[in-house]
Amino acid sequence: MKKIILLSCSVLLLWSCQSNAQQNSETNTTEKNKKMDTAVKAETIYQFKVKDLYGEEFDFASLKGKKILIVNTASECGLTPQYKDLEAIYKKYKDKNFVIVGFPANNFGAQEPGSNQEIAKFCEMNYGVTFPMMSKISVKGDDKNEVYQFLTQKSKNGLQDSEVEWNFQKYLINEQGELAKVLSPRVLPTDAAIVGWINEK
Incomplete structure (x- = not known):
């Protein structure tokens, strides 16, 4: 009788251990999946549609596969005067999957x-701007445009939180539509940090 009881206890103990191991495995798998889901849920620039300076719709999805420099202008x-350098690098690299998008x-x-x-007249007359310029928006505060909410919030862009410090802050977007770098307003468009990034394979 004692042998039967001991045997039953051993079987129960073994079953309990296996069950706990399975639960732990399932928990670990669930946690891994949650982490993967969080990574997958990082947004891209391609979800946004905005209006350009002329009131026409501009769909960021049309820029898939390109490197994008987004800059707030004034x-x-x-x-x-950074407009001059922005136009210069746009002309030099626009045929190499690079584009600049300006937001006054x-x-x-x-x-x-x-x-x-x-704004359109000023850009054309003074700097011969040919890169896409969007309608005037707000880049900070309660009325911050949704594109800039994406650019400045880590919960949306998956890279970092930031504040737009001043006019001509630069946000670099990679070929997958993901935020890659944030550069201060005083970093010139011709700086090695930008030109080197454009030329990276």
């Missing part, structure tokens, strides 16, 4: 006060 800023914004020192039409 017409009356000490950094406004009046968030800093009221240095972009004009209408979309006035």
Whole structure:
């Protein structure tokens, strides 16, 4: 009788160990899947559609496979001459899967006060800008545009939190539509940090 009881206890103990091991394995698998889901859920720039300076729809999905430099611009800023260098690198690399997208914004020192039409005229007349320019938006505060919510929030872009410091801050987007780098307004468009990144394979 004792042998039967001992045998039964051993079987129960073995079954319990196997059951716990299976539960632990399932828990670990679930946690791994959750981590993978979190990684997969990082957004890309391709989900956004905006209006350009002329009121036409601009779909970021049309830029798949390209490296993208996104910059907030202003017409009356000490950094406004950066338009010249932006246009220069755009012309040099636009045929090598690179594009610049400008977002005029009046968030800093009221240095972009004009209408979309006035901004378009200013860019063309003063700097011969040919890269895509979007309608004027807000890049900070309660009315921050959804593109800039993506660019500045790690929970959305998967890379880092940031604040737009001033006009002409640069956000670099890789060929998969993911945020790759954030560069301060004073980093020139012709800086090695940008040109080197464009040329990376």
